[in-house]
Amino acid sequence: MNILDILYIRRNENLLAIKQGQREITYKDLWNRIVTLSKVDVGNNENIGIYIDNSIEFIVALFSILYTGKVATLIDVSSKAEDVFDVIEKCNIRTVWSVSKFAKELNKLDKKKINVHFADEIENYELKENEYFSEMILDRSDDVAVIIPTSGTTSERKYVQLTHKNIYTNFMAVNRLYRLKEGERNLLSLPLTSMFCLTVDLLVSFSAGMCVVIYEGTFSPKIFLRQLYSDKIDYFITVPAVLKALCALKDREYFKVDKIRRVTIGGEKASLSELNEFYDAFKNAVVIYGYGMTECSPVLTTTTLDDYREKNASVGKAIEDVKIKIVDSEGNIIKNNEIGEIIASGPNIMKGYYGKSDSNIVDGWIKTGDLGYLDDDGYLYVTGRIKNLIISAGKNVSPEEVETTLLNSSLVSDIRVRGIKNDVFGEMVVADIVLSNGVTVEAVKNYCIDHIASYKIPKKFYVCEKIEKNSMNKIVRKV
Numbered sequence: 001m002n003i004l005d006i007l008y009i010r011r012n013e014n015l016l017a018i019k020q021g022q023r024e025i026t027y028k029d030l031w032n033r034i035v036t037l038s039k040v041d042v043g044n045n046e047n048i049g050i051y052i053d054n055s056i057e058f059i060v061a062l063f064s065i066l067y068t069g070k071v072a073t074l075i076d077v078s079s080k081a082e083d084v085f086d087v088i089e090k091c092n093i094r095t096v097w098s099v100s101k102f103a104k105e106l107n108k109l110d111k112k113k114i115n116v117h118f119a120d121e122i123e124n125y126e127l128k129e130n131e132y133f134s135e136m137i138l139d140r141s142d143d144v145a146v147i148i149p150t151s152g153t154t155s156e157r158k159y160v161q162l163t164h165k166n167i168y169t170n171f172m173a174v175n176r177l178y179r180l181k182e183g184e185r186n187l188l189s190l191p192l193t194s195m196f197c198l199t200v201d202l203l204v205s206f207s208a209g210m211c212v213v214i215y216e217g218t219f220s221p222k223i224f225l226r227q228l229y230s231d232k233i234d235y236f237i238t239v240p241a242v243l244k245a246l247c248a249l250k251d252r253e254y255f256k257v258d259k260i261r262r263v264t265i266g267g268e269k270a271s272l273s274e275l276n277e278f279y280d281a282f283k284n285a286v287v288i289y290g291y292g293m294t295e296c297s298p299v300l301t302t303t304t305l306d307d308y309r310e311k312n313a314s315v316g317k318a319i320e321d322v323k324i325k326i327v328d329s330e331g332n333i334i335k336n337n338e339i340g341e342i343i344a345s346g347p348n349i350m351k352g353y354y355g356k357s358d359s360n361i362v363d364g365w366i367k368t369g370d371l372g373y374l375d376d377d378g379y380l381y382v383t384g385r386i387k388n389l390i391i392s393a394g395k396n397v398s399p400e401e402v403e404t405t406l407l408n409s410s411l412v413s414d415i416r417v418r419g420i421k422n423d424v425f426g427e428m429v430v431a432d433i434v435l436s437n438g439v440t441v442e443a444v445k446n447y448c449i450d451h452i453a454s455y456k457i458p459k460k461f462y463v464c465e466k467i468e469k470n471s472m473n474k475i476v477r478k479v
Helices: 027-038 056-067 081-090 100-106 129-133 164-178 197-208 222-231 240-248 273-283 400-410 440-450
Strands: 016-020 023-026 045-049 070-076 095-096 115-118 144-150 159-163 185-188 212-214 236-239 262-265 286-292 301-302 323-327 340-345 364-372 379-386 390-392 395-397 411-420 424-436 460-463
Touching: 016 027, 016 056, 023 027, 027 056, 027 440, 045 056, 045 081, 045 100, 070 159, 070 424, 095 100, 095 236, 100 115, 100 301, 144 164, 144 197, 159 164, 164 197, 185 197, 185 222, 197 212, 197 236, 197 400, 197 440, 222 240, 273 400, 323 364, 340 390, 390 411, 395 400, 400 411, 400 424, 400 440, 424 440, 440 460
Parallel strands: 016 212, 045 070, 045 095, 070 144, 095 115, 185 212, 185 236, 236 262, 262 286, 424 460
Antiparallel strands: 016 023, 144 159, 286 301, 323 340, 340 364, 364 379, 390 395, 411 424
16 A cells, blocks of 8 residues: 555546636646655655745645655644654654745754754756656555654653554545545645644545635635635535634625535534534534544544434444454453543554653554534544543532533533642542633533532533634643
8 A cells, every 4th residue: 555546547637626716737747746855865864854835846745755755743733842853853753844834933943953844945857757667666554654653732742653654544434435526626624734634634635536725814704615615615624613703704795605615624623503503504514523633643433424423422333354443441341331542453553652652552453532422323422531530529520511511501602621630639629711701700600500410510600702723723721
């Protein structure tokens, strides 16, 4: 298996592959650019960094690195300088692909140790006819293809190594479930440095022969909706915050979205009220929900075109060749409908963490650190993170459970539940909340009394303007 296969088989096709603003390139053009960039001497080091925002250049750099048999290490351009240096040092990077607009930031690197190449300054050339057939794509199934930092919202950053087989089996399984079609268009707006976007957005689209349309600039609901219409988009993946922002736009003249047939949601769980608002606005769309983690390339479970509205609270069933179990603290499998830790196995499970001998994989099963349960039909429900559990007066409180309940009430537009040290409770449950228009804290408290067990109700509510999130809309739990 080799991720490059999905482009190699289309290397002679004039089918549109990428559109970014006024720039358009076909699958044939894309292959030419990949081969061009691969001819640049990047030295003998194995790990090559990519410090590029969402663009044609990011995609070309990624595949050119894979073409040469090296490893692409993804660096988020929104990272702080010290985080960029940390990735470069911990992953033993000596060469970075970037674009010229980031030259100032990258000038801070020690040029004696780090070579920086700008993908937008490399002149492309037309391959000769015989060059297409002289290039042989080798089987690199067990070779590491990508190193990607974990989001680091609650703990030390780790560097996940994913092989060609890990990633290839994942996006092909997803593609078969989503039934995407050649020539359809996908609006790519999430950061390509996230495994969710890289796999479910970019690679799934290329494996189906779709056109990837790159959203540029800061997110704006009006601009996003305009682009869905003007670029004739069929499909997009997103996070609940985007759905919420789109549905909050009252001016319905922007909702020319009849062509949208499929939407995939990842990251934090959307509330039922948010989903219902979305269905009201996007009347022809199927909303597919998935669950996974970077270490799993990333998809473990998903709903499908056939069952997406049957069990709205679920994140679906395990995808092809993936197995899911729920275990107790001793590792014993527990009954259906009982909450325990989610563990998983399959060909998509990472090789390990770069630079670390230890991992959370035991006998081929990865411990996700997430709590959840399977119902009698095999559908998975995620209830929270083990690390996030609050132990208050000897009882376990899942902050995600409380957050979901209040988000479903529409009384708050955002919330973070956390525990703080307390002499009486050990940990006291508190909540940071962003109130919906016209709502009072007293109304939130009254709702909690009627809908949440007393020991789970936050003892204090702190009103704020926003909750800190990372680039994938996951709540930053460190406060």
